Amino acid sequence: MKLHYILNGGAEWKASVTMLALSIWSYAAIEISYHYLFNIPLKSSNSIIDFSTLVFAFAVSAVNWFLFVYQNKWKAIVINFDKLSKKQNRIGGIIVFLIIILILFFYWIYSIPLLGKITYN
Template identity: 30%
Template sequence: MKRLKKAYYYLFYKLYRWYENVGSFAFWSDWKAALSLDVIAIFIGISFFTYYMIFIDRYFRLGDGKFLLIGYVLLIAIPNYFIFHSRNQWKDIVKEFDLLPKKKNRIGGWLVTGFVLLVITNMVFAFYLMSQIDWAKYR
């Protein structure tokens, strides 16, 4: 569990550093990094739900799904606020990972990039699979 927490913090750190290096958009990088983590988690949840509908239960419906989506977003966003912003913990996280050797940080950057691309690709693939189904016979 401790390694998972450290990986989550490192993902935040690399997103934070990426937003800091973008140029003229270097303001509120901590909030943008946390929002990016929220979006990544939402993408993962939506893709798993999509796979569930494709492979396990094609008749499963959530009604209109608005309240579930709002609840899911809050379930992700509220803990992230307390993890990173409630007492400016993000500053300690950035300081901790700034001390890593340059080579280790570069390798970590490639791993984070790969993970983010994997999440996005997974989401696109899940929607592609969903588009291949004739949903008319499941209504």
């Protein structure tokens, strides 16, 4: 791949990285909340990333690849979205924006402060 394509184009990999980041943040927020709400100790480790997070990231990447990248299915999805009316497109954009904001809020504002309140073993 050319560097120009990676920096100025390549919507496929940008969307994949964004989906992966949002999925990992959602997973981490749910796991942190689960340990906090049910008072279950979180296993601490010396590694930067947990094995279950790696498995989850791999699963999300595989599903993302199969649904969008494999056989260029994303092009058909874009064509279908282009057929929507302007009103439906705006409503869909608002819904997606709200979901992204909720994920970011839930992870960064709610879950991260809970890390200090969780018991570890």
